[in-house]
Amino acid sequence: xxxxxxxxxxxxxxxxxxxxxxxxxxxxxxxxxxxxxxxxxxxxxxxxxxxxxxxxxxxxxxxxxxxxxxxxxxxxxxxxxxxxxxxxxxxxxxxxxxxxxxxxxxxxxxxxxxxxxxxxxxxxxxxxxxxxxxxxxxxxxxxxxxxxxxx
Numbered sequence: 189x190x191x192x193x194x195x196x197x198x199x200x201x202x203x204x205x206x207x208x209x210x211x212x213x214x215x216x217x218x219x220x221x222x223x224x225x226x227x228x229x230x231x232x233x234x235x236x237x238x239x240x241x242x243x244x245x246x247x248x249x250x251x252x253x254x255x256x257x258x259x260x261x262x263x264x265x266x267x268x269x270x271x272x273x274x275x276x277x278x279x280x281x282x283x284x285x286x287x288x289x290x291x292x293x294x295x296x297x298x299x300x301x302x303x304x305x306x307x308x309x310x311x312x313x314x315x316x317x318x319x320x321x322x323x324x325x326x327x328x329x330x331x332x333x334x335x336x337x338x339x
Contacts, residue, residue: 195225202234206241214238222251229258233267240270245278265291269298272306281309297326301334 192198198221205214218235225231232255239248252271259267268291275284285306288299300323307316323331 192220192224195221195228195230198225199230199234202238206234206237209241211238211241215242215244227258229255229263229267232258233263233270236267236270236274240274243277245274248274249278265296265299269302272302276306276309281306285310295326297323297330300326304334 192201198217202214202217202221205211205217214234215238218231218238221228221231222235232251236248236251236255239245239251249271252267252274256264256267256271268287272284272288275281275287285303288303288306291299300319304316304319304323307313307319320331320335323334
């Protein structure tokens with residue numbers, strides 16, 4: 189068994205596990221990473237991501253909130269996207285919508301697509317159409333491909 193002492197070693201090995209879809213190994217190593225580097229956003233982020241892929245949404249939410257609180261800038265948005273997805277899949281559509289709604293994400297097609305889905309889940313068709321309009325303004329081709337998936 190290899191024992192890691194550096195943050196970067198954990199990051200690389202967990203990324204390899206995730207890339208190979210070996211989510212259980214990624215999860216186990218991420219738990220160790222968080223124990224050793226509890227103040228590092230990336231440790232919590234990788235544990236969130238591993239737990240998410242294992243469909244352990246309660247833990248993904250717990251670690252996602254920690255990663256989100258430790259993050260800044262673009263990292264904050266990445267955390268919010270995965271965290272909101274964990275909320276959604278865990279049955280808490282209100283919280284996922286509220287979290288992404290707080291983010292300043294003008295021009296981000298991924299967020300607009302998620303907000304569209306979350307709006308539909310909340311039975312808010314008017315809000316869903318607002319996000320489709322924004323998606324069209326960002327990238328017409330992408331918006332058309334996305335809409336075709338729903339027809």
